[in-house]
Amino acid sequence: MKNFVLGFLATVLLILIVPLTYLRLGAAEVRGDVRAPSWESRLMRFARHASVTRSAQGIQNPLPHSDEQLIAGAKMYLDGCAGCHGRPGRPARNRIAYAPPPEFAHVGSPYREPELFWVVKHGIRRTGMSAYASFYSDQQVWQLVEFVQQMNNLPPAVFDAIQPERP
Amino acid sequence: MKKFITGSSCAIVFLAIALAAYLALGFMDVAADRRPSALEAGFMTASLEASVRRRAPQMQNPLANSDDTLIAGGKLYLNDCVGCHGGPGQPPSHFGATFYPPAPQFPSAGTQFSEAQIFWVAKNGIRMTGMYPQGASYSDSQLWSLAAFISRARNLPPAVVKSIQPPLSK
Numbered sequence: 001m002k003n004f005v006l007g008f009l010a011t012v013l014l015i016l017i018v019p020l021t022y023l024r025l026g027a028a029e030v031r032g033d034v035r036a037p038s039w040e041s042r043l044m045r046f047a048r049h050a051s052v053t054r055s056a057q058g059i060q061n062p063l064p065h066s067d068e069q070l071i072a073g074a075k076m077y078l079d080g081c082a083g084c085h086g087r088p089g090r091p092a093r094n095r096i097a098y099a100p101p102p103e104f105a106h107v108g109s110p111y112r113e114p115e116l117f118w119v120v121k122h123g124i125r126r127t128g129m130s131a132y133a134s135f136y137s138d139q140q141v142w143q144l145v146e147f148v149q150q151m152n153n154l155p156p157a158v159f160d161a162i163q164p165e166r167p
Numbered sequence: 168m169k170k171f172i173t174g175s176s177c178a179i180v181f182l183a184i185a186l187a188a189y190l191a192l193g194f195m196d197v198a199a200d201r202r203p204s205a206l207e208a209g210f211m212t213a214s215l216e217a218s219v220r221r222r223a224p225q226m227q228n229p230l231a232n233s234d235d236t237l238i239a240g241g242k243l244y245l246n247d248c249v250g251c252h253g254g255p256g257q258p259p260s261h262f263g264a265t266f267y268p269p270a271p272q273f274p275s276a277g278t279q280f281s282e283a284q285i286f287w288v289a290k291n292g293i294r295m296t297g298m299y300p301q302g303a304s305y306s307d308s309q310l311w312s313l314a315a316f317i318s319r320a321r322n323l324p325p326a327v328v329k330s331i332q333p334p335l336s337k
Binding site for chain 2: 135
């Protein structure tokens, strides 16, 4: 029994010390233009998704869905988000290899509306996604979220309304 | 000895299950507007700096150490960096503080990095932060002028500050 406990503790210590030493000696890759191994990106995506889902529990969209909300959301999106996340019909000129911002115009979003709302407000730690709660009201964030969810499937009237004006 | 190995194996299985449960149940806090513990933040910052020191070239800035270099770098800085990293003579960037890790405020806080390390970070970016790589947007020579500027952002010659100010609008 004594040997069992010793083996258990020694292994726990070793498993803690090795990665901490690896990090502290500067052995970890930090370049943002190098892709992470796919097991790492997948594991982090999985854990992030689980955390966002948990955090957004109980949040509900109070706004009725309407074309006006979508148009208001589109204006904010094109101003503030399109640079990294792409605009409808045009992919972003994206240079961030890790963690890459999701290209909503191509792949949509893996999140439901309350989860997107939470992400926009609080940001995502250790990514380029900053927290926007101090820049937009809750109502504006909901408008933004509705647009993101529907941007690949917009009502024609909304699509026309958000096209840049031709000179 | 056999019991020691059994204990060791149990520890591996136990830690693997604990980690998987922690991640899968969503306990890894991802909010950028909440700070991790000072211990975690300090350790990760030290690790990041250690990695940059290990990888960045050890060399002098190949550009002339002159006001012209600082002015060229300053103009780039005011175009592309100021939004997150703050401008000379301005309060710290509010936008830069909404990331985690927050963007370092060079004009107020300076930086520990050498010019070669600043050059390397600007060119390659930093993984798992908002610092995206600039190597595709700027030439090496432009990035060296930027590094010279950032390195002295807390202590710029007045002539440089004056000549990079945007013209006053009427």
